[in-house]
Amino acid sequence: MDAPTPRTQVRRLPERAVYGRETIDAVLDEALICHVGFVDNGSPVVIPTIHARVGDTLYFHGSPASRMLRSMKQGIEVSVAVTILDGLVVARTPFHQSLNYRSVIVFGRARLVDGDEEKMKALEAVTNHVTPGRWEDSRRVTSKEAKGTLVLALSLDEASAKIRSGPPGDDAEDLGLPHWAGVVPLALVPGEPIPDAGVDWPAPDYLTDYQRPI
């Protein structure tokens, strides 16, 4: 999507907005989790869950929202936010303190995935989104297990990205102040794999060399 809708149009600091799908996809693909917002009896609810993108569709685990999925024959209106932190922005005044980040917000009506084939494809995508190659290197999900897993699908038609990068944006008259200013980069870093009880062989390369983005 290259043109914003009224809802995805970024109003605050619009110079940080990006509407190109390439940028949106990169953020969705790198982030491990999303935060799903929905309205339950008129009140907002936000819940973290795991997602994966397949083409123009965002799939995510619906189990955390199961309490209100009973009534969603017509789908459920959601807002999904995905945020990656890239650094602390240390400005000369707290007024310009910020974080460097890449975020995506998607609006739309999520539908419950009920076809066996699509659900299995979505589960494969979610698995390989978190740990690429893991679907092929694990015991296959049974049909019964798939039936017990709620998966939601959301179109990426209404999505926008917002990015802040680079140094602090201090006012010109503050540049001579004696306070250190700059950026402290942040990254989500994997540690050494910890084997489960009974696993006495090395972890596979896709875990020992794990990194985001993939």
Place this chain on the structure above:
Amino acid sequence: MDAPTPRTQVRRLPERAVYGRETIDAVLDEALICHVGFVDNGSPVVIPTIHARVGDTLYFHGSPASRMLRSMKQGIEVSVAVTILDGLVVARTPFHQSLNYRSVIVFGRARLVDGDEEKMKALEAVTNHVTPGRWEDSRRVTSKEAKGTLVLALSLDEASAKIRSGPPGDDAEDLGLPHWAGVVPLALVPGEPIPDAGVDWPAPDYLTDYQRPI
């Protein structure tokens, strides 16, 4: 808060729920950002922003929600989610794939902070939440800057935490499968501070030794 309300009662996998304030506070204090959900014209909206806890109150930047704050004389109903990722849970079947995490969800009616003194205290808290000691080591926020910053306050009366930790939860009959299983730890790790143009002296200790939790 040690007893859940109907809303904060964790329904899915309730064995992962924690309602003690000590746990809730630790998660809120460690996480750099929160995701705020609210209802705008009947539709859910989720937006990431920076927060800080002061005693029993969660403060967060309201500017991202400014489009709908005009009408919130009575406060605005929100759901705030804070999530820290601790690891990939690599199970023998994708059905048990998971993430280790610590999350908090807070429900309530956020009020706009309008007293100058409380707002300045909140800005100090948010600044020192992200980078402890920075408030004292930076140019003070002016009264005009404070007026231009929207800060919301939310009581922690209705909050709950949910934690998953430890090894994968594979079924007993899968434990003999030849697939590696275990946990890959994840941590948000700071890099070397990058000075802004014109800053030719070393970064302060609170940035070179930066870590979460503080």
